Amino acid sequence: xxxxxxxxxGEHFMLGDHACAEGAVLAGCRFFAGYxxxxxxxxxxxxxxxxxxxxxxxxxxEDELASMNAILGASxxxxxxxxxxxxxxxxxxxxxxxxxxxxxxxxxxxxxQRGGPSTGLPTLVGQQDMMQARWGSxxxxxxxxxxxxxxxxxxxxxxRAFNLSEKYRTPVLxxxxxxxxxxxxxxxxxxxxxxxxxxxxxxxxxxxxxxxFRIYRNSPQNSxxxxxxxxxxxxxxxxxxxxxxxxxxxxxxxxxEANEWNVSRLMEKIRANRKDIIELETDxxxxxxxxxxxxxxxxxxxxxxxxxxxxxxxxxGYLRLITVWPFPEDTISKLAKKVNAFVVPEINMGQITRxxxxxxxxxxxxxxxxxxxxxxxxxxxxxxxxxxxxxxxxKA
Amino acid sequence: xxTGEMHRSERLRILxxxxxxxxxxxxxxxxxxxxxxxxxxxxIWCQGCGLGTALTSFISSLKWLEKNRGWDLDKVAxxxxxxxxxRIAGYVRLDSFHTTHGRAIPFATGLKIANPDLKxxxxxxxxxxxxxxxxxxxHAARRNLSITVVCVNNFNYGMTGGQVGPTTPHExxxxxxxxxxxxxxxNLPYLATASGASFVARWTVLHARRLTWTLRNALTHSGFSxxxxxxxCSTAYARWNPEGKGLDPxxxxxxxxxxxxxxxxxxxxxxxxxxxxxxxxxNNQGEILEIIEGEFLDETRPDFKEAINQRxxxxxxxxxxxxxxxxxxxxxxxxKKRVPRKEIQLGGFGGQGIMSAGKIIGxxxxxxxxxxxxxxxxxxPEARGGAAGSQVVIASSPIxxxxxxxxxxxxxxxxxxxxxxxxxxxxxxxxxxxxxLVTLPADxxxxxxxxxxxxxxxxxxxxxNRAANTAMLGFWTAVEGIVDxxxxxxxxxxxxxxxxxxxxxxxxxxxxxxGLTIDK
Ligand code: SF4
Numbered sequence: 001x002x003x004x005x006x007x008x009x010g011e012h013f014m015l016g017d018h019a020c021a022e023g024a025v026l027a028g029c030r031f032f033a034g035y036x037x038x039x040x041x042x043x044x045x046x047x048x049x050x051x052x053x054x055x056x057x058x059x060x061x062e063d064e065l066a067s068m069n070a071i072l073g074a075s076x077x078x079x080x081x082x083x084x085x086x087x088x089x090x091x092x093x094x095x096x097x098x099x100x101x102x103x104x105x106x107x108x109x110x111x112x113q114r115g116g117p118s119t120g121l122p123t124l125v126g127q128q129d130m131m132q133a134r135w136g137s138x139x140x141x142x143x144x145x146x147x148x149x150x151x152x153x154x155x156x157x158x159x160r161a162f163n164l165s166e167k168y169r170t171p172v173l174x175x176x177x178x179x180x181x182x183x184x185x186x187x188x189x190x191x192x193x194x195x196x197x198x199x200x201x202x203x204x205x206x207x208x209x210x211x212x213f214r215i216y217r218n219s220p221q222n223s224x225x226x227x228x229x230x231x232x233x234x235x236x237x238x239x240x241x242x243x244x245x246x247x248x249x250x251x252x253x254x255x256x257e258a259n260e261w262n263v264s265r266l267m268e269k270i271r272a273n274r275k276d277i278i279e280l281e282t283d284x285x286x287x288x289x290x291x292x293x294x295x296x297x298x299x300x301x302x303x304x305x306x307x308x309x310x311x312x313x314x315x316x317g318y319l320r321l322i323t324v325w326p327f328p329e330d331t332i333s334k335l336a337k338k339v340n341a342f343v344v345p346e347i348n349m350g351q352i353t354r355x356x357x358x359x360x361x362x363x364x365x366x367x368x369x370x371x372x373x374x375x376x377x378x379x380x381x382x383x384x385x386x387x388x389x390x391x392x393x394x395k396a
Numbered sequence: 397x398x399t400g401e402m403h404r405s406e407r408l409r410i411l412x413x414x415x416x417x418x419x420x421x422x423x424x425x426x427x428x429x430x431x432x433x434x435x436x437x438x439x440i441w442c443q444g445c446g447l448g449t450a451l452t453s454f455i456s457s458l459k460w461l462e463k464n465r466g467w468d469l470d471k472v473a474x475x476x477x478x479x480x481x482x483r484i485a486g487y488v489r490l491d492s493f494h495t496t497h498g499r500a501i502p503f504a505t506g507l508k509i510a511n512p513d514l515k516x517x518x519x520x521x522x523x524x525x526x527x528x529x530x531x532x533x534x535h536a537a538r539r540n541l542s543i544t545v546v547c548v549n550n551f552n553y554g555m556t557g558g559q560v561g562p563t564t565p566h567e568x569x570x571x572x573x574x575x576x577x578x579x580x581x582x583n584l585p586y587l588a589t590a591s592g593a594s595f596v597a598r599w600t601v602l603h604a605r606r607l608t609w610t611l612r613n614a615l616t617h618s619g620f621s622x623x624x625x626x627x628x629c630s631t632a633y634a635r636w637n638p639e640g641k642g643l644d645p646x647x648x649x650x651x652x653x654x655x656x657x658x659x660x661x662x663x664x665x666x667x668x669x670x671x672x673x674x675x676x677x678x679n680n681q682g683e684i685l686e687i688i689e690g691e692f693l694d695e696t697r698p699d700f701k702e703a704i705n706q707r708x709x710x711x712x713x714x715x716x717x718x719x720x721x722x723x724x725x726x727x728x729x730x731x732k733k734r735v736p737r738k739e740i741q742l743g744g745f746g747g748q749g750i751m752s753a754g755k756i757i758g759x760x761x762x763x764x765x766x767x768x769x770x771x772x773x774x775x776x777p778e779a780r781g782g783a784a785g786s787q788v789v790i791a792s793s794p795i796x797x798x799x800x801x802x803x804x805x806x807x808x809x810x811x812x813x814x815x816x817x818x819x820x821x822x823x824x825x826x827x828x829x830x831x832x833l834v835t836l837p838a839d840x841x842x843x844x845x846x847x848x849x850x851x852x853x854x855x856x857x858x859x860x861n862r863a864a865n866t867a868m869l870g871f872w873t874a875v876e877g878i879v880d881x882x883x884x885x886x887x888x889x890x891x892x893x894x895x896x897x898x899x900x901x902x903x904x905x906x907x908x909x910x911g912l913t914i915d916k
Contacts, residue, residue, distance in 0.1 A: 073506025
């Protein structure tokens with residue numbers, strides 16, 4: 001079969017959810033397990049059509065618990081894998097997102113966020129799962145989450161999510177929303193040759209004596225953030241992996257020291273590589289008195305109010321979190337010493353606002369623009385918040 | 397570049413992998429040593445537990461398959477969940493995955509589908525497979541994927557201290573059923589059969605040799621195979637129930653043995669019985685009176701992977717059609733004139749193609765006129781039947797706000813949509829209606845421009861009233877001039893079913909012609 005098969009290089013007018021699926025296919029995803037849920041269903045629909053065309057497999061599982069596990073299994077078979085869901089399904093996936101993190105398994109989980117809690121607003125937008133993305137599974141860990149603001153970016157970031165997951169051997173979350181997922185816009189699919197595709201560090205049959213192989217090895221130089229190579233099932237290494245606290249062989253180790261070693265390695269590999277993982281878009285931060293910090297669809301709808309405020313003479317800077325987790329606290333903490341206030345628009349009751357507050361350490365005031373799910377933010381509310389932030393600062 | 401394509405030495409250099417000097421694989425502790433992780437022994441199981449026998453039968457069957465059927469045991473993967481049985485994955489020297497509680501089967505499903513060359517075996521307990529993972533069991537059986545599920549049933553949750561479970565016999569005792577179990581247990585072979593498994597068997601660990609044979613059959617079976625192994629839990633279950641009661645609580649080995657003796661007494665081999673009747677019969681004290689054992693079912697049906705592969709031709713056909721459309725696409729010159737933000741509302745009833753009309757406009761603008769376009773539609777109950785609405789924003793510069801703030805252009809094809817949307821139109825905006833479907837009221841807005849055509853009639857005359865939306869699009873293109881005519885034509889040709897392209901383009905042309913005559 002031609003290696004070019006399955007590529008839709010060119011310009012498209014494409015649904016966000018479909019763009020996500022196309023990004024996955026281009027990134028090399030060949031296994032999708034999912035369960036229908038609005039507004040993420042179109043990702044599954046598209047994958048069910050596309051994967052069989054590229055020798056991949058689509059499986060509709062019995063629920064999201066199963067979906068999450070199936071993609072972990074597929075990943076250990078050496079195949080790039082993905083699932084997509086929304087709030088209620090995301091909750092079910094938390095159990096085995098933890099397993100994926102613990103086993104250090106590359107895979108991608110897309111959450112097309114809708115209004116919550118519970119069944120909430122199935123068809124309408126929300127950004128209310130941002131903290132669940134960070135803390136949703138039990139125990140201590142670090143996570144990578146990206147937030148796109150257009151179908152094109154959903155395409156691009158799905159590819160990036162696969163690259164990061166392969167590079168750092170961990171599940172990566174694409175935290176999009178109903179607005180972006182259900183929006184149709186121009187999407188340019190570049191030729192594969194122009195796209196950076198990263199594959200996991202991997203040893204193969206015969207590379208190393210199986211009895212000398214360690215599935216969770218420390219760095220030779222003990223350098224932090226080292227990613228130890230993976231091996232897929234069937235290569236003769238007779239590996240064992242477990243969700244229990246384990247040692248470098250993957251064997252259960254039931255004591256506090258082992259837990260410290262295990263948890264530190266999960267956290268360190270993300271923390272030590274923050275520079276590579278964190279992607280931000282910034283505009284006019286130099287000399288800014290007020291900085292708008294936002295992400296996803298809310299960042300996009302903040303652009304008009306920012307333009308307006310600038311016309312009114314307010315020096316507004318803009319910082320968009322393309323990577324939301326790990327959080328760019330260093331950048332914000334430095335910025336807080338220079339600017340007077342932050343405005344944080346988001347479609348929830350202040351989840352990332354609190355992170356910004358934490359990062360400022362009290363050096364700048366923080367004004368949230370909040371509403372629960374159901375609709376994108378009214379640009380006038382964001383403009384009002386920018387004005388308020390600017391005025392409050394002048395008084396101070 | 398993938399490390400997979402590199403030479404081994406290069407790969408190892410890049411991976412920066414520090415190989416330990418000494419192996420810690422321990423061997424020589426057990427005759428089955430090459431399949432056991434000696435370094436992990438002794439195991440955590442209690443004396444008198446049936447799990448050791450179950451494990452021995454399992455690895456014996458693998459050794460036999462290696463010797464007599466040429467199996468490459470490097471290709472065998474064992475997946476288990478949580479519980480005493482779940483620990484088996486940690487003791488076998490095979491690729492082994494100790495997953496979360498109940499989730500071994502879906503993990504195995506991913507493993508097997510992604511690499512069909514692997515032999516994938518799930519071994520876990522009754523609580524794991526029939527309790528918390530019950531849903532996964534029935535669905536995996538239904539798919540008839542070629543994996544083997546071995547469920548060791550000890551009638552209770554052993555690892556957590558002996559709580560009642562989905563297989564605890566009625567009236568039997570457990571830590572959380574000290575007054576007697578008031579629930580009824582699953583009959584696992586029957587459950588697996590009813591769910592679609594194509595190989596189903598049950599043995600107690602007393603019949604270790606028969607169990608080994610059955611495991612060979614299950615492992616070589618094409619399709620979903622299910623083997624229940626009934627095993628004594630000497631510590632927990634036997635403590636509470638007649639089989640082990642009254643025995644020295646310290647003498648677990650003895651207790652396990654007594655339970656085995658009991659199995660010998662009550663076990664009845666019957667391969668021909670329908671799984672429905674393959675019971676574990678108890679008296680009103682929960683004491684087991686009879687256990688039916690045997691290989692109850694061995695059927696040949698296409699397995700899951702075969703069923704998927706049968707569809708390869710259809711997938712190819714879809715692909716060629718989609719790629720063909722893309723390859724045929726003409727490249728038009730980008731639109732020279734700057735387009736300030738335009739907001740278009742389309743409205744009608746379900747079935748009129750309000751969504752596709754909006755999408756056609758957006759595609760014409762974005763793909764063929766190289767403008768920015770953002771198309772959104774109403775979802776949910778609102779979008780099913782009844783009123784349908786879609787929105788398009790078009791501009792030369794990036795579209796920040798994806799929703800309409802105040803539409804300047806409207807295409808309305810039903811009275812309901814007129815009532816719903818007309819007030820939103822900006823003063824001076826353009827309203828286009830199908831004038832046979834919309835009757836303007838006496839107090840119709842005077843501050844907007846209203847034009848109508850009989851779109852449905854035009855489409856009907858051309859042979860298909862479902863093309864009324866393209867008549868409206870032709871009309872809109874001529875009146876508004878936001879998007880080029882050829883861009884619209886290309887967009888229509890790509891969007892409608894191939895057989896209706898000509899008809900749609902004719903109808904578009906008819907609408908366009910009338911549009912040109914309008915005096916704006
Ligand atoms: S608790 Fe029961 S099942 Fe678990 S190891 Fe002990 S005897 Fe075996």
